Amino acid sequence: MxxxxxxxxxxxxxxxxxxxxxxxxxxxxxxxxxxxxxxxxxxxxxxxxxxxxxxxxxxxxxxxxxxxxxxxxxxxxxxxxxxxxxxxxxxxxxxxxxxxxxxxxxxxxxxxLPVFDLPKPEGPEKVGTQTFHFTDQNRDEILTDDQSDKRELMVQVWYPTENMNNKKHDTLFPNNKEMFKTYIKSFSASLKLPEFVLDYWKYSHSNSYENVEILPSASPYPVVLLSHGMGTSRVLQASQAENLASHGFIVVTIDHTYSTFATLFPDGRVTGYTTKMTTIDDRREVGDIWTKDVEFVIDQIEKLNLGAIESQFKGKIDVDNIGAMGHSFGGATAFNATYLDHRIKAGVNMDGSLNEVEDRDDINKPFMFIRSGNFEEWLATFEKDRNSNDEVTKFLSDELHIMKNVIEHGGNVIYIEGTQHFNFTDLQFYSELIKLSGITGEINGKRGSSIVNQYVLDFFNKQLKGTGGNLIQGPSDIYPEVKFVDPKEL
CATH class of the missing domain: 1.20.58 (Methane Monooxygenase Hydroxylase; Chain G, domain 1)
Structure with a gap:
């Protein structure tokens, strides 16, 4: 309170x-x-x-x-x-x-049901944020009925900035009253709740400063693209973006339009969730859309860095050191984009089942899978059905083979005891009641968030900056909840 x-x-x-x-x-x-x-x-x-x-x-x-x-x-x-x-x-x-x-x-x-603020980033730098609206004129929007629609994306960039003692932190949700009302209307409709129930979200703050200048640096900043889970929003990954930015990364979070609770555009339009996801083929089709979203956003990042799009980021982005990460379906997207796009150097999948396994077992880039606490139990259950010939079991078997290959080529597969699927998002900060639903685990929300942030940071420090890498070498007394998977278990 x-x-x-x-x-x-x-x-x-x-x-x-x-x-x-x-x-x-x-x-x-x-x-x-x-x-x-x-x-x-x-x-x-x-x-x-x-x-x-x-x-x-x-x-x-x-x-x-x-x-x-x-x-x-x-x-x-x-x-x-x-x-x-x-x-x-x-x-x-x-x-x-x-x-x-x-x-x-x-x-x-x-x-x-508190008025919550995101936990403070653990890095030394203050964090700035700026939002962009990009339209891919070369790609038709296939998730709407209007054949003239082009694929539109809202993208939020997080970056190191100067100490802003005289400026207030940005609100987590849109601070324009009408935009917030429209945004929350879409959220509440998706959650099947009355609008007034979520009205208090307008008081929650991030730790970022909107539209401030990027911190001058002798060298450009490496960049990490971050994708949310299916049906959520980039807003649920904000604390992860802030933490990486506070450690000297530029982080680009993407709202994958029509696969979010709500995506707000500058003209006041709000799109909701209309994505069809019932079969493996649906997963592949939507996964292809999201992967192309990531590739298109990298195109825009390169334009920002060259000055082809007017912004303060000209010459500030290290386009030779790009990483991708995501949660759930966004994690699967990070894997797929890392495999397909030569510009992505390394990737992290946070508790996401893959959407494509065909010809993906020869990935030759650093990658890390972070799974929730029930992974070992899930493995034991799956072992009983491993020899089944049904399509889903074969798909999962291929996915485990990919994980095994990642470990054998210097990558990581870890799981964090006490976590569940949504411990990899900011939802755990919204209310202690979330635990009762079982979508977050027994671990303290801030503790779980800090662990994920530390391992993601250590991974990207090593792969994109050439520093650190101690945590991902093996078990740590500081984080006993983190277990490293032996490839023989897969």
């Missing part, structure tokens, strides 16, 4: 105690009423400060109502009628119990 929210809840309980349990008399009310009025005024100030500084959110609605009601009653208690008003013990305790239950419920809602 935020500061004024905590103070507001405490003042509300103080008002309740004063109202129900501090005795008053008609003849001697000066000091008592003075204290009551003081509490009432103090609560009023806190309520106004909270609404002005932190902003209203629906989780505290009951606290707002109770506080306002208590303030009115307390301020009226100096009247003789109010002082002499008698309330039976049964009614008083029943009423106080009900009020306490309602206040506790409202407080718990605000705790478990």
């Amino acid at each position: 935020r500061l004024f929210e905590i103070l507001l809840v405490l003042s509300c309980f103080a008002l309740l105690v004063d109202l129900l349990f501090i005795k008053r008399s008609a003849k001697k009310t000066g000091l008592g009423i003075g204290i009551g009025i003081g509490i009432g005024i103090g609560s009023s100030v806190i309520l106004v400060a909270h609404l002005l500084v932190e902003g209203y959110r629906w989780q505290l609605l009951l606290v707002y109502i109770m506080t306002a009601l208590f303030i009115i009653i307390v301020l009226l208690r100096h009247s003789e009628k109010m002082v002499n008003l008698k309330i039976g013990k049964v009614l008083k305790y029943s009423l106080s119990s009900l009020i306490v239950i309602l206040l506790v419920a409202s407080t718990l809602l605000s705790v478990y």
Whole structure:
């Protein structure tokens, strides 16, 4: 909870105690009423400060109502009628119990559906961010019915910047009210929730500064392309992008249009999720679209670096050291793009099953698979069905063969105990209730995020900068949750 929210809840309980349990008399009310009025005024100030500084959110609605009601009653208690008003013990305790239950419920809602900020990046540099709208005029959009549509992408760039002490961090979601409303409408429709439930997301902040100048450097920055999972959004990978940028990388996150909860374009249009994913052939087709998205964005990165697209990034990008990474379907895309595009030097797949395994076992570039904590258990279960001839089993067998080949050629396959699929996204910071759904694991969200960030950083430091690489050599006492897979297990 935020500061004024905590103070507001405490003042509300103080008002309740004063109202129900501090005795008053008609003849001697000066000091008592003075204290009551003081509490009432103090609560009023806190309520106004909270609404002005932190902003209203629906989780505290009951606290707002109770506080306002208590303030009115307390301020009226100096009247003789109010002082002499008698309330039976049964009614008083029943009423106080009900009020306490309602206040506790409202407080718990605000705790478990918090206004969250992303964890601070662990690198030495501040982080800037800038968003671009790119259209691939050479590629028809096949995920819409309009045959004239071209493939449009929203791309967010994260980069090292100067210390910006006098500038506020950017909001995680669009800060334009109308754009935010449209954006959240699409998100809530996908999640089948009322719009107001997600309204408080507008208060959440990243650790980045929007449209600030890139930090001057004697040499250009290596770049990492980052793809989200199927049906999510680039916003769920923001903390990973910030962390890499704070360590001297330029990170380019891609919204793969029509495969996200919501993608917001500069003209206010918002596209939702319309991707069909039911068969292996569907996976291959959509995987091809996403891979071409990555290749097209690399084209735009090269243009930014050459100055063909006007920006501050001219000459600042090391196009000879490009990496790709992604979560889930985005991880599969990172593998496919790394295999196919000679410009990508190394890649990371975070808990993503591949979308293409044909002729992919001879990858000769550094690659790392990071899997969730149930990977070993999954391997044991799969071993029982390995000899099955069905299409899915054969596909998975080929995928394991690729992983084995990656290890034997100097790459890594690791898994992190205590994690589940969405521990590789920022969703774990949105609410502790996420754990109840089973999509995140038992590991503390910040701990799990830090582990993933450290291994991704160590990998890209070695492969794109020629430094580090100690963590990916083998097990570490610092991170006992990380297990390295032996190729014999595959």
